[in-house]
Amino acid sequence: MNDSKSLRSRIAKTVRNIPRSGIRDFFEIVSSREDVISLGIGEPDFVTPWHIREAAASALDRGATSYTSNMGLLSLRRGISRYVEKKTGIAYNPEDEVLVTVGVSEGLDLAIRALIEPGDEVLYHEPSYVSYNPLIALAYGRSVAVETKKENGFRLTRAGLEEKVTAKTKVLLLNYPNNPTGAALTQKDVEEIAAFAIERDLIVFTDEIYDELTYDRDHFSIISVPGMRERTIYLHGFSKAWAMTGFRMGFTCAPPELTEAMMKIHQYSMLCAPILSQEASIEALKHAEKDIALMKAEYKKRRNFIHASFEEMGIPCVRPEGAFYAFADISQFGMTAKEFALKLLDEQNVACVPGTAFGACGEGFIRCSYATSLEEIKEAMLRIARFIETL
């Protein structure tokens, strides 16, 4: 009875139906090779700034090894509240509107599970981060993708939303600056989307993990639009701008009713975020402005370089405005994105992620992360140029 077929049949149908991540497939191929230059990495190449690591180490020395309050350390929540207010002008009460989570991944899972009932529809834009669709499925919701187009700079438009909204739409999920396209929204774009959400009485989840990494103008958050604070769950975390991916620190800001609902799930499934990571994050909020500025300046140079290089090669690529990804259009070569990525890996040892890992409409694109050193990016661009000569 314990043969693998019988075990597989006992796995919950929802889980069985979720496809493996395209990223994971690709990861296994890349991992089996030596000397690959990888533009496939979705995390900073910087190590967490020293003073933040030091804060975690010193907390460990002090014996900070206990649970914390379910919501997270109050001093951290106060810091988060000050940070968000400074960035967006919107104040959240650290007592009952800020929840510390294990990465934005957990925050998003909590938000979805707290609000979605079977059959509820969640509008989100594709190409998108890989976990949105599966997390919605795990909550028995229906994910409804709105395609964003290269021609529009991969920005979500009101017209796109109007096409897909139905009476069952409950939530709109946003992610700008965007992984994988590098797109960012202008204040006008955001205001149009906000007006749509208000008209349709939707709850908005906004994943703004990349907000600090907006290169050509200041990021504008949807919570700053009047009428949005009361219908939005704002998701953010320390992974990207602070280079703290391994600390797994995220947070949500939302009205007390929504925060309380997410807290219920969090307290039973996670109890609390790790205390050392919380201690490190307190330091991160206090003293990291200069570190962030330095890393951002470095990403910007790489963004300029990678974008100019693609243009020079004749590979169309929307100029990325945020995050650390370039989404290059390789459709002219008559291959699928996966074929292109595999052949590039095979012939030139450069790894990038096929756009289809981020939704079907990513066909014809590859995602190239510039969270890797300029030296590597330069070499990778030379290799890609050599590669396309042979096609």
Added chain:
Amino acid sequence: MNELLELLKQNALESPENLAKMLGTSAEEVKTRIAEYEKTGVIRAYQAVVNEEKLDASLVTTVIEVKVTPESEGGFNRIAERISRFPEVDSLFLMSGGFDLLLFIKGRTMHEAAGFVSEKLATMPGVTSTSTHFMMKTYKKNGILMQQGEDNERLKVSP
């Protein structure tokens, strides 16, 4: 510090074409600006940052604190410029605090460095005292870590 100079300080061998791509400007513009920096003396030289410990015949670096009597005209400048002309002197700075000049001397042996101090430096009019230290190990120089970086353990592909 402007971005072009920052990039050149990191890698002076970077091509004008690549610098232009990073800065969002043209290669011509980069070349013009570099020529201007060279002409006005903002850029004084291009050098390799060498990890001498990797070489067989590594040089001994000596750090010398020097007290001098400033002159009524010209203060410290004349004596500092005089000392800086010795080829043994790698760097020389005027300091505040318990001494006046800080020298970095390169020599093949400690003996050679000691000879420079006793024969050339200490006997120079105006030098009132010297305090000599030998440098034991270099961890970082000109902003460059001498040990090759911490190995990054990132996954090769991640979402």
